[in-house]
Amino acid sequence: MxxxxxxxxxxxxxxxxxxxxxxxxAAAPPQQxxxxxxxxxxxxxxxxxxxxxxxxxxxxxxxxxxxxxxxxxxxxxxxxxxxxxxxxxxxxxxxxxxxxxxxxxxxxxxxxxxxxxxxxxxxxxxxxxxxxxxxxxxxxxxxxxxxxxxxxxxxxxxxxxxxxxxxxxxxxxxxxxxxxxxxxxxxxxxxxxxxxxxxxxxxxxPxxxxxxxxxxxxxxxxxxxxxxxxxxxxxxxxxxxxxxxxxxxxxxxxxxxxxxxxxxxxxxxxxxxxxxxxxxRDSVGLSAMPGGAKLYDYLIEGSTTLPLKAEEVHQLGLSEVARILKEMEAQKVKVGFKGSLAEFFTFLRTDKQFQPSSAEQLRLGYEAIGRRIDTRIREQFSLIPRSKLEIRPVPAYKEKTDAGGSYQDGTVDGSRPGVFFYNTYDLPSRYMWEMETLFLHEAVPGHHFQVSLAAENEKLPAFMRFGGNTAYIEGWALYAETLWPELGLETDPYQRMGGLSDEMLRAMRLVVDTGIHAKGWSRDQSIKYMLDNSPMGKTDATAEVERYIAIPGQALAYKIGQLTILRCKAKAKAARGAKFDPRAFHAAVLDAGALPMPVLEKKIDDWIAASK
Structure with missing residues (x-):
């Protein structure tokens, strides 16, 4: 994108x-x-x-x-x-x-x-x-x-x-x-x-x-x-x-x-x-490749738009993992599960009640989630994209190595809608407790809102309407997951565990990506870390780790971008107090396309000052 x-x-x-x-x-003339x-x-x-x-x-x-x-x-x-x-x-x-x-x-x-x-x-x-x-x-x-x-x-x-x-x-x-x-x-x-x-x-x-x-x-x-x-x-x-x-x-x-x-x-x-x-290479990390350390520094800054180093990203990830584990413990207690957190993860991975019986069940579930969000979305957003959204399974030829969910944007003229893809490969591993948070991220108000609103904004130059950076694009989508209370989702503690699991995934990425490419972690070591600290299945954990091996640094952008937007929101709330309007804040974040993090923070600081 x-x-x-x-x-x-x-x-x-x-x-x-x-x-x-x-x-x-129809013989349509080329679009100028x-x-x-x-x-x-x-x-x-x-x-x-x-x-x-x-x-x-x-x-x-x-x-x-x-x-x-x-x-x-x-x-x-x-x-x-x-x-x-x-x-x-x-x-x-x-x-x-x-x-x-x-x-x-x-x-x-x-x-x-x-x-x-x-x-x-x-x-x-x-x-x-x-x-x-x-x-x-x-x-x-x-x-x-x-x-x-x-x-x-x-x-x-x-x-x-x-x-x-x-x-x-x-x-x-x-x-x-x-x-x-x-x-x-x-x-x-x-x-x-x-x-x-x-x-x-x-x-x-590798x-x-x-x-x-x-x-x-x-x-x-x-x-x-x-x-x-x-x-x-x-x-x-x-x-x-x-x-x-x-x-x-x-x-x-x-x-x-x-x-x-x-x-x-x-x-x-x-x-x-x-x-x-x-x-x-037998090795999977960049640090074992000639010039790999320099390339990884370049890729970290490119993905996050910030001059971060691998070690500080790794430590940030460890602290986020520890915080989210505490919240997971609270959800375990809420459902009355008596075992350890690791045993709770195993329960979430293996109990039949969480496994879809068919691909059709997934489709119907995602459509129902979309309808629920539609009833509340205008409480949080004044900017609503014109582009329609379709829900489809990942094509079979690439489903094995594809993500659990993804979004691909449509065209401004409406001839092609945005599409939320859900993966049906290894169906028992597509846990239903992760459906709500996945839709928030990939569809509404995540990628579909951000990408479509930018493209539809004719006041912006083309490179801002159709371009962007991963920290903003994925950071916004991860931030969208935090809006579950306001949009009436994750009221079931298992769905809330799904939200925490997805946030944990992005926190673990900080640890695992830097572990692989700066600290010499192996593929199996990385998969084990993800399984030890989340309820995600081995199929997904394996695909995730192999993704980090293939595209170093990209996975760091999600959490860095989310934390930046949350920091901006906290400043806006502190400045505006009871007058804080989430619709105005979201419009300020979304109305100029995908910005590098320093530019976004400056924009929101100026918006806060002007709103006073």
């Missing part, structure tokens, strides 16, 4: 949107990027800034055409983009340097308050992008081009499936998808070349990550031709496609899958298993 010129950040942020297209066939619009109070410096944002966004969409596709801008719909080449790295760095030069010509003191915030966010993200494209960071990131969590093989099949971000309304849409598919196959070959570079310098993925990727490619290959995710678009057609074109397209898609896609997957699979696996 985060738009970035950094290839690594781009892969971490690409949304996996999904909707069945049922719109009538909106020109800068002056707002009341704008002066000459504001106009210069908005023009800079517009020009930067146009460059960015050309460099990352897949981002345009997600936004419904079809000008570059026949292109997937270049993820791995030296030429792309140089172009991204040059674009960021041009943006920074332009920014330095603008007098921030003469900007409106809204544009001053935009200026600060743009400077932060641009300087960060330049840092990410420097040779020392490139040498540690681009040569590890895929992992099992964020690799192109994980997000692109969904885009091309006929159920994802790519539209299939016109004949041109189908032809553009064939072109993107061919480019995807070429990108896999380019990734192999990058992997080989890393083998020469010892900068390689064997665990490689084995997970091999399994992903095995799954894609095993689908065959007509069972392939890539065959999805030609299983049904919108009205207006002639029978002759339907026949031709089915043949073209089948031939491409057979002759291009499956061979590309097979080449990558064979390379990973026959060549790369032997060179991969």
């Amino acid at each position: 985060i738009i970035s010129r950094s290839r690594l950040a781009a892969l971490l942020s690409l949304p996996l949107l999904s909707i069945a297209v049922a719109a009538p066939l 990027a909106a020109k800068p619009v002056a707002l009341p109070g704008d002066g000459p410096e504001d106009a210069k800034l908005k023009q800079l944002f517009h020009e930067s966004d146009e460059r960015d969409l050309k460099l990352h055409p897949i981002n345009a596709l997600f936004r419904g801008d079809l000008r570059y719909a026949d292109r997937l983009g270049d993820f791995f080449s030296d030429r792309q790295i140089a172009a991204e760095r040059a674009a960021s340097e041009a943006d920074l030069r332009g920014l330095n010509t603008i007098d921030r003191t003469k900007l409106t308050p809204v544009d001053a915030i935009a200026y600060d966010v743009f400077r932060y993200s641009t300087e960060r992008s330049i840092r990410g494209s420097q040779p020392d960071i490139v040498a540690l990131t681009y040569v590890r081009p895929l992992d099992h969590f964020n690799g192109i093989q994980g997000f692109y099949p969904d885009i091309a499936s006929g159920q994802g971000a790519a539209p299939f309304k016109t004949l041109l849409d189908y032809e553009n998808n064939l072109k993107r598919n061919a480019q995807y196959a070429a990108q896999l070959d380019a990734a192999i070349a990058r992997f080989r570079e890393g083998m020469k310098t010892g900068v390689v993925q 064997k665990l990550t490689v084995r997970n990727m091999i399994e992903q490619f095995d799954n894609l290959i095993a689908q065959g031709v007509e069972g392939s995710t890539f065959y999805g678009p030609v299983k049904t057609f919108p009205a207006g496609i002639s029978s002759a074109d339907e026949t031709r397209l089915r043949a073209a898609y089948a031939a491409q899958i057979r002759d291009v896609m499956i061979p590309a997957h097979q080449r990558m699979r064979d390379f990973l298993s026959g060549t790369y696996l032997a060179a991969a």
Whole structure:
């Protein structure tokens, strides 16, 4: 969900949107990027800034055409983009340097308050992008081009499936998808070349990550031709496609899958298993990789937007774990459980009353939770997104390694809704006591509210409407979980345990992520820590730990962001007293898109001062 010129950040942020297209066939013209619009109070410096944002966004969409596709801008719909080449790295760095030069010509003191915030966010993200494209960071990131969590093989099949971000309304849409598919196959070959570079310098993925990727490619290959995710678009057609074109397209898609896609997957699979696996690391942490400690420092700051070090993050995590354990003890007493907390965790994991009997039961449960929240949401929020929300299971081809729940955003024009995905893999491990908190985080008022409200705010520049940072995006979603009392949820102590379990997960991430990448913790040691301190199941704990191994530092953002927002709220409550209005506070946090933590704190401090 985060738009970035950094290839690594781009892969971490690409949304996996999904909707069945049922719109009538129409020849829609390509959507042009909106020109800068002056707002009341704008002066000459504001106009210069908005023009800079517009020009930067146009460059960015050309460099990352897949981002345009997600936004419904079809000008570059026949292109997937270049993820791995030296030429792309140089172009991204040059674009960021041009943006920074332009920014330095603008007098921030003469900007409106809204544009001053935009200026600060743009400077932060641009300087960060330049840092990410420097040779020392490139040498540690681009040569590890895929992992099992964020690799192109994980997000692109969904885009091309006929159920994802790519539209299939016109004949041109189908032809553009064939072109993107061919480019995807070429990108896999380019990734192999990058992997080989890393083998020469010892900068390689862990064997665990490689084995997970091999399994992903095995799954894609095993689908065959007509069972392939890539065959999805030609299983049904919108009205207006002639029978002759339907026949031709089915043949073209089948031939491409057979002759291009499956061979590309097979080449990558064979390379990973026959060549790369032997060179991969036995260790799972970055500290055991050449340059790993420096890279981890870079990733911590990138994820949290704060200059934190691994040790202070680790200690913060330990203190949060201890606090939450005390609250869990209280819930254990409330339900009358007589054993230890560890035995209570085992009870929550194993008792049949907490295990769904079917995927349908999960769906109906989440729909009911959504209806309950709807009755109370306006007590806490004056800003309500226009975008609709759908509830769907995680696609089967990636459910084993996917999270228990996730959110993928829709389009501003409403043609594609936001989607809350729930995972039905290993159904007995999808505990019903975690459903309410998961919905708060992934759907309402978590990701669906934050992402949709930013995108719908036409007063913001595109990079703030459609971009962001993990600390804010995930910090907001974790903060949304704390609103359970106000929204009438978690009244059952078992559901409250689910809320504490989810908060514990984010606290344990501080401990485990830093443990793995700065302290040499093993995979099994990390899984055991999570099982010892929470009721989460082993399936989820394993997937979580393997995620931290694949994308170091990202999991730190959740708790850091949440604590920052809670700190801002506490200051606002202290300043406003009885006049504190949660709707006004939430609007102040949400009305400018995803901000770096220092910028958010400054914004809320200014809002508090103005409200006095």
